[in-house]
Amino acid sequence: xxxxxxENKTSSIITGTTSQQIMTTAEDGNSGIRTVETLLxxxxxxxxxxxxxxxxxxSQTNEYGSLSYSNITAFRFLVxxxxxxxxxxxxxxxxxxxxxxxxxxxxWTFFLLxxxxxxxxxxxxxxxxxxxxxxxxxxxxxxxxxVCGTYGEFCRKATASIIITFMVVICYVLxxxxxxxxxxxxxxxxxxxxxxxxxxxxxxxx
Numbered sequence: 001x002x003x004x005x006x007e008n009k010t011s012s013i014i015t016g017t018t019s020q021q022i023m024t025t026a027e028d029g030n031s032g033i034r035t036v037e038t039l040l041x042x043x044x045x046x047x048x049x050x051x052x053x054x055x056x057x058x059s060q061t062n063e064y065g066s067l068s069y070s071n072i073t074a075f076r077f078l079v080x081x082x083x084x085x086x087x088x089x090x091x092x093x094x095x096x097x098x099x100x101x102x103x104x105x106x107x108w109t110f111f112l113l114x115x116x117x118x119x120x121x122x123x124x125x126x127x128x129x130x131x132x133x134x135x136x137x138x139x140x141x142x143x144x145x146x147v148c149g150t151y152g153e154f155c156r157k158a159t160a161s162i163i164i165t166f167m168v169v170i171c172y173v174l175x176x177x178x179x180x181x182x183x184x185x186x187x188x189x190x191x192x193x194x195x196x197x198x199x200x201x202x203x204x205x206x
Contacts, residue, residue, distance in 0.1 A: 034096060037178050041093035044168045048086035051164035055079050058157040067111050067151045071165040074124075074131040075158060078165060081124035085168060088117055107183040114179045118172040 055075055059068035069075040092110070135155055138146030148155035 001090040009166040027201060031099075033178065033182075034099070038097045039095050040171050040175050040178070041089050041096055044171045045086050045093070047164050047168045048089065051161045051168070052086065053078055054157055054164065055082075055106055055161040058154055058161065060151045060154040064102050067147065067154050067196070068157065074127045075161075078124045078128040078161065079122050082165060082168070083120050085117055085172075088113065091187065102182055102186075104186060107179070107186060108147065109184065110179045111176075111183045114176045118169070118176050121165060122169050125156040125162060126171055127159070128162050128165070149157055 005134065055069050055078055058075070061067075092113070109166065132155070135151075135158070136146065136148045
């Protein structure tokens with residue numbers, strides 16, 4: 001009887017040690033993900049500000065007249081999108097850097113906001129790219145003449161701002177993957193069972 005109790009006690013100690021090791025490993029993994037996520041949220045701050053400043057200073061005057069980013073709606077949209085993205089990136093990085101439990105509401109909030117920001121900055125970059133292409137090539141069908149031959153510096157700055165914006169898009173695609181993982185890893189996988197014919201069927205709880 002005493003030997004049986006000693007075995008149970010030893011088993012309990014081993015189980016407790018194993019559980020503690022698993023929890024420590026999970027915490028280390030979460031800490032590593034949090035560090036990467038924080039850096040990925042900080043990086044777009046500098047990139048967005050750089051793209052915004054380059055575009056804000058994008059204007060050129062010559063004998064043909066003046067041309068500024070403010071004359072083109074797509075470029076104004078790019079400026080506003082980068083400003084919003086920079087503000088959100090800074091706030092979310094500060095929030096992520098503080099260790100705290102990842103609750104379901106928090107996971108859903110980051111997931112939805114990251115998705116919205118990703119599509120916003122992607123849309124701004126795509127629209128600006130199309131307009132930049134027209135400034136280089138022109139389009140007779142819509143009576144849009146090529147202007148980069150006359151306003152070369154203006155086009156170069158616009159192109160630089162757009163390239164930086166797409167670097168932000170890459171960061172936000174990665175952030176969207178991380179926030180998606182954090183959210184959906186909280187849900188249990190669907191249960192599977194085998195039918196009479198030996199086929200595994202997934203039960204989604206319906």
